[in-house]
Amino acid sequence: MSMDTTLDIDLNINPKQNSSKTPHVEFEKDSVGESKSTMKDEPVHFLIQQLNRLKFENKKLIELLNIIQGNYYDLMQKCSGDEPLKTGKRKAHYAENCDNFVGKNGITCSCFDDGSTGTPKEIVSNVSKVYVRIDPSDVSLVVKDGYHWRKYGQKVTRDNPSPRAYYKCSFAPACPVKKKVQKSVDDPSLLLATYEGKHNHKSPSEDEISIELSKGVTEISSSSSISMSMVEQMASTLTRNPSFIAALAAAITGRILDHEMEKN
């Protein structure tokens, strides 16, 4: 089964795990408690600083998304003149016409419409692809993205010697989202995850972040002008967007890869 060498994308956005760089809301709770007797305005200033930093990070992520979108459309244009299908009885899957879209970060994602045309639509769509760089010897076919998946099948396809794994979202009952994971036929160090459908529930990590945000902001709401709903809305909007999650995965993994390359 899964090996320790797997380079999974863990999209768990629980701030607890990033405590070194992004102070956690829970930390503010302690400050709030302390402020009752000493520094009353400290938590407010701290939160404002937090909010400003979040805005900055948000801006950076939007820029990243724009870059990824730009790369995607460039590649789509290059791809548009290609032959549609080589062999096979079935029609090639719409997404398969655009394989090997690997971005600068080693990972990229593509979003497609319902499959009738193969042309890109809005960022929020039903099918998306994510490439993950892994150890070529790794056979686990696991891509962690914050959701819980149940494997229900594995098949060796005609055009690819490596098996394709089929997953269903098991976090919520009746969630229609499915995921296919297969190594790239050209590059065994690339794992291709194809997501179909939309989650009808929050991700486990999203639940955690929402709870923590609510906790922290509620405690200071009486003395602060910061709007809780605004913070929640920001978090909710970002974490509910599959493209944002994919872009975040790309950014995180890209940084990891860059860091590894610098070390080597």
Add this chain to the structure above:
DNA sequence: CGCTTTTGACCTGCGC
């Protein structure tokens, strides 16, 4: 014990 994974069988859609 309950959840997940494995894997062979079965189903479905498409081309001939």
Add this chain to the structure above:
DNA sequence: GCGCAGGTCAAAAGCG
């Protein structure tokens, strides 16, 4: 209608 290939099902096995 037949064969092929991808997708899904479900029983058995594995695992914590």
